[in-house]
Amino acid sequence: MAGNDDDDLDDLLDELDSQGDLETSQQVLSIRTESRRYDKPVTIVEGFDLSKAEIESTASDLKSALGTGGTVADGGRIELQGDHRDRVPELLRERGFDVRE
Numbered sequence: 001m002a003g004n005d006d007d008d009l010d011d012l013l014d015e016l017d018s019q020g021d022l023e024t025s026q027q028v029l030s031i032r033t034e035s036r037r038y039d040k041p042v043t044i045v046e047g048f049d050l051s052k053a054e055i056e057s058t059a060s061d062l063k064s065a066l067g068t069g070g071t072v073a074d075g076g077r078i079e080l081q082g083d084h085r086d087r088v089p090e091l092l093r094e095r096g097f098d099v100r101e
């Protein structure tokens with residue numbers, strides 16, 4: 001019987017995953033840059049409606065793909081060091097997000 005419960009749990013988790021994908025595609029993100037200290041550019045991605053852990057995971061993916069540093073700021077926005085407006089939209093779309101440019 002325990003095996004049956006595991007199957008039900010796996011089915012439920014798969015269903016939740018597919019709902020998460022749907023929610024991701026319905027989020028419209030905006031990307032902009034700001035100049036910070038010493039005129040260094042920072043790329044800011046806003047508009048996430050995800051848990052902090054999911055935003056941090058997305059930020060980690062972006063930082064790795066771009067080879068740059070960054071952080072998740074209050075309000076659930078991702079800040080990346082440097083001007084990455086050319087690559088970030090594509091990287092986010094690959095992850096299922098809708099990006100407004």
